[in-house]
Amino acid sequence: MHRFAFVIHPVDVKRDAARKYPIAKYLPERWVEQILRRKEPMVVSRITGIRSLTGVTTEGWFIGCPLSPRMMLSLPLDFVYQKIIRCGQIAQELGAEIIGLGAFTSVVGDGGITIAKNLDIAVTTGNSYTVATAIEAAVLGAEKMGIQITDATIAVVGATGSIGRTCAEALAPQAKAMLLLGRDAARLEPIAEQLRPIARGSVRVSTDLPRELPTADVIITVTSAVDAVIYPQDLKSGAVVVDVARPRDVSVRVARERDDVLVVEGGLVEVPGEVDFGFDFGFPPRMAYACMSETMMLALEGRIENFTLGKEVSLQQVQITQELARKHGFRLAGFRSFERALTDAEVEAIRERARRAVAV
Structure with a gap:
């Protein structure tokens, strides 16, 4: 089995931080961001139950990067890179072979290239299937x-x-x-x-x-x-x-x-199998973002490689993810x-x- 990880981070700062720290909903947004800045990346949950139409299975982890979009755009780039790289290192330690960069972690800087150079596992932004x-x-x-x-x-x-x-x-x-x-x-x-x-x-x-x-x-x-x-x-x-x-x-x-x-x-994509994300990010059961799904399908396929990186996505990459989606059972939700x-x-x-x- 090839395992994966995926980086998530708070998008709506108060709402998303409150999923882990309920007190956040009562604090000013800037206060929450100051608290998050001092936090280290962490394992948010284990993901199980993903089963391809071919019978192959995979499992993985959500790794939390404690930075909001505003923080990623305003803080020094090296500081942001180090937080994301640490997410990848945690994934490596857990046994993941490929990691996906979610939301703004795929946008900041050079679109994952620097992150990939600093890790010993494969990296994708998930933008092709998006x-x-x-x-x-x-x-x-x-x-x-x-x-x-x-x-x-x-x-x-x-x-x-x-x-x-x-x-x-x-x-x-x-x-x-x-x-x-x-x-x-x-x-x-x-x-x-x-x-x-x-x-x-x-x-x-x-x-x-x-x-x-x-x-x-x-x-x-x-x-x-x-x-x-x-x-x-x-x-x-x-x-x-x-x-x-x-x-x-x-x-x-x-x-x-x-x-x-x-x-x-x-x-938004329906993931094959009896999936348990171990974390409520606001979707019905078995649903995930396409960028998450790209990471999962690459693990199912055993394509442990840097797949979608940088500031360009080719139509060939898009076509490959469409083919992998059909093969493994991912579909628009x-x-x-x-x-x-x-x-x-x-x-x-x-x-x-x-x-x-x-x-x-």
Whole structure:
């Protein structure tokens, strides 16, 4: 059996820290961050019961890195690296052969390259399978909302990142128009130039989300922002938004104020077997993020290698994870929106409200 580990960290500082330290919910966020800064990485739980369709099994551990997204962006990079490396060393000591970097631990610095150089086990960010599931969710969501991808304007928010860029590359040959959004037009334009020869329609870039997002039919958003970047007024009726970012890019106000748009959390996967994660991170049984699932499927396959690292994800890597997912029994876990499951009836109701809003 090949064993794995996966690094998790508090995304919503007070909520997530309170899962381990209940008093955290009563303290100011800055106080909680100061306490976390002095904590060492630790084993959060043991993961058991993962069984492939092939009969192969694996098990692993969640390793907790006591840093929030804001802390990772503001603290010295070497300090952050050392915390993540220590997570990997703990994994090595436990017997893991590969470790996945979750949420901001996969974003900070050079996307896992430095971490891999300082460990004797394999490392992956999980971004390849995250791309695969984001695209699958976008296409399925569009279908359920009556949107033909070939007639759609597709926006990618955070298009300069590894996940966003590859999502755009995969969808450009299908979409009527592609809209690449980010903070830096100078970094967006070279990506657009690479896509134009393969794109079915136009490819535009912009840094103005409030002006451009209302033109999009389908949106994949995957920034590294600490706070929300998409608000109720930014979305057209009937739009589909796949929010892959952690913390989420879409403001919770959208859930309260826009019942005519479909917002789904990207990258949620059903894991094969009778899985016990040993830790409640807010999902129903057997569900995990795609980045976690990539780490698990690599262990099941015995591919003990640095797989997805750095700031680029290739379509070949995405295809490999899709093949491994089918082989071992990982699949998209339906739609969830703002931490709750969406039924087909609820999606149909959103579609009907959008239809009425457009008709007015």
